[in-house]
Amino acid sequence: MKTCLNCNSAVRDNDKYCRNCGCKIQSNSKYILINVLIIFSIIELIGLLALFLASYMITK
C-alpha cells in the first residue's frame, strides 16, 4: 500500500492529495533526485578543493 511521503499515512490508489496532511501525492523519485544532487554537489566541492591543492603540489 502507498503511503504519504510527508506524514506516512496510508494513501489510496487514486488520491491526488493526502487525506491526513493535505500534501500533494508524489512519487519519491524527485525526492531521491534532490538528495543525489546534494551528495554530488558535496563531492564536487571536495574535488574542487583537492584540485586546487593538488595544482600547487604538482606545479610546486
Place this chain on the structure above:
Amino acid sequence: MKCLSCGAEDIEKDDNFCYNCGHWTTKGYSFLKDEKNINTIKKGAIFKQNTRIGFLLVLLSIGIISFISMLAIRGNNLFAPFTYLKKQFTNYVYGYNTSIIKTDNKYSNVEISDYNEAIEFIKKDFQEQSYICNKDADVSLIETNLQNNYSIPNVSFCDITKIEAEKIKNVVTKMYDLFPNIKDGLTNITITNANTKEEYIARFQPMYQFVNINENIKDYNKINKTQILLNSYYFLNEEKLNRPLTDIIKDNWYVKDATFESTIAHEMGHYISFVLLLKEYNLNNITFVTKDNYKIFDNIIEEYENNVLSNKLLDDSINNYNKKYNIYTSKEEFAKTISDYAAIKDKKGNINAEEVIAEAIHDYFLHGNNMQKSSHEIVSIIKDKLGM
C-alpha cells in the same frame, strides 16, 4: 460527504483534506487551528524537501564561486593535476615515459606584426605547455644558458634528467663552438613524442608551419618553426639510453663512437646544411613569413628538400678529394668511408647528399681533425662557406 471546494464525493469523516483538490474539510478546518498539527506537517519529508532545494542551490553557488576564484588565482595551472594524471596514465599504458610537450601545435587567425612577436609566440606556446615539467633547477639553468648563449628562442628539456640534459648540452655547446656563426636559425630544441616510438632519436625539421598556415598571406603574416626534436622514447627513459647505441642500430651505421646524444650532432649537421642554404639568400632564418618573403621561403624549402646545395657541396668535396689524393672515388665509395648511414640511397637509387654531409659533420664532432679524410673535405667547404 462532499468536498467544500471541488465537490468530490466520498470524503470520509476522518479526512482532514480533500483527496482530489487538497482543500481542507470541515474536520480539517479545526485540525488546522491547532498549531501543533501544522508543525507536525511541516516536519514531514515534503516540507523538508523544499529546504533541501535551497541547500542544493547554496551548494551549487558556492561551487561556482569557488571555481571562478580558483581559476582566477591559479589560471591554467588549476588543471595541472589532470595533465599530470594523463601523463601518468599514458606512461602506464605505453610502458615507458612519454613527454607532455607537443611540437606540432598549430594556431590560426593570429596577428603577428614582426619577427620579435613571432619569436615571443613560439616561446609562449612552449611555456604554456611546460607547467607540469619536472623543474630541476640545474636543468632549467641548462635550458636558459643554451637559449641565451646560442640565441635559440626555446630549449625544452621537460622531464629529462640532469645527467642527460648535461650530455645534450655538451653536444649542442660543442657544435656551436665548432661552428660559431650558425646562430639565429633554430627556433627550438625540444623533447617530444615521435609518431611511432622508434621513429627517430633526434630529428631536424627545417620548416614546421606553425601559425596561420591556412590564412591568406595578404591578411596574416605566418610563423614557421625550425626545430630539433628529441624523441621522448629515448631521452626520457634511462634504461634505453644506458644501452649501447648499437643495440638499436646496426654496427657502423653511424660514424664510429656515435652515441644517443651524438646523433644530435648529426641533426645539427642537417641544420648547418640548411644554414648554408639560407646564407645563399642572405637570410638567417625562415621564421617570420610575410607577403614579401613567402615565395623566397618556399623556394628555399624546395631547394633544401631536393638537396640542391648539398648535392653541389658533395660533388665539390669529392672532386677535391680525388684531386688531392689523385684517385677516382665514386659518390658511394666516398660516402661509405664516412658511415653506412651516409651511404643510404633514396628511392631513385641516388646517394642522399644531405645525409653524407650530416654524417661528415657528426664525424667532425666526434673526432675533430682525426675525422675521415672524406669528412674533412666536406667540413672544409662548409667552414669556407660559413666564412670561418
